[in-house]
Amino acid sequence: MTAGDPAGAPPPDVGSLRLVTLAERPDLADALSDHNGAPWPEFMFQDPVVNALWHHLEEEFAPWQRMLLEANDRIAAAANCAPLSWDGTSEGLPDGWDDQFTRSVALMRAGMPTDTLGALQIVVADRWRGAGLAGRMVRSMMAAGRAAGHRALIACVRPTDKHRYPLVPIERYARWTRPDGEPLDAWIRLHVRLGGRIDRPAPRSMTMRGTVADWERWTGLTFPGSGEYVVPFATRPVTIDLASDTGTYFDENVWIVHDLS
């Protein structure tokens, strides 16, 4: 397990963690929000779909949000997800993360039936990284999907190491393997180990747009000319256009399907 607890205290036993849903513990909504926001750089908070729709996870979708709690109710890991419907084909998958979440909310608002669970995010607290909690959260979402009679858990996965290779197209990156044949990316590897199947890339999974000044504030960089810029923790370069005063970024993800039948 990696260090990382600011207090320096060793985390307690994995076995002592309790799985709860946000519907069971609505008092933890603020703590969950802080936990979920901790690992992300500023530009990742600029997706209009997230900003417009995330509150539904704390409201109508609260029974789907899962947390692993320490004895003192500190959050060790969390998984966000929401149901949607999917025809089971590659073409029928949403365009990406934004489209998946938009579809879930639209179906919920229309009171339409769902047949698939859509994973949205897993965040493990720094002090718990490398302890196997991410796998436990994926399995927990699979169990919830199965219990609801869903056909699959679909995940538009943000590969954790993609930001180290921002110039490599996601189509190639997603297929890179280690000498032992397992996926090179740790997050893709975990999903595949749990039975997930790599489906297709989602090169425009999330979209973040802003003025050049916005992007300078979000990244701490200066963009003196138009062009493509490599930005820390971005999965691909950010496109800066001085003439239109815009910066555009598409988060690159890959679809992974866990069959639940």
Ligand SMILES: CC(C)(COP(=O)(O)OP(=O)(O)OC[C@H]1O[C@@H](n2cnc3c(N)ncnc32)[C@H](O)[C@@H]1OP(=O)(O)O)[C@@H](O)C(=O)NCCC(=O)NCCS
């Ligand atoms: C990705 C994340 C959920 C993994 O959680 P975890 O509980 O540490 O994962 P596990 O203990 O199950 O480890 C899974 C694999 O990832 C590796 N790993 C864990 N954390 C890692 C990290 N931060 N960077 C690279 N690899 C990591 C582990 O070594 C392991 O690979 P191995 O078994 O082949 O050695 C966690 O790092 C995290 O919360 N990251 C920030 C948010 C994020 O990127 N979430 C995923 C996209 S939504």
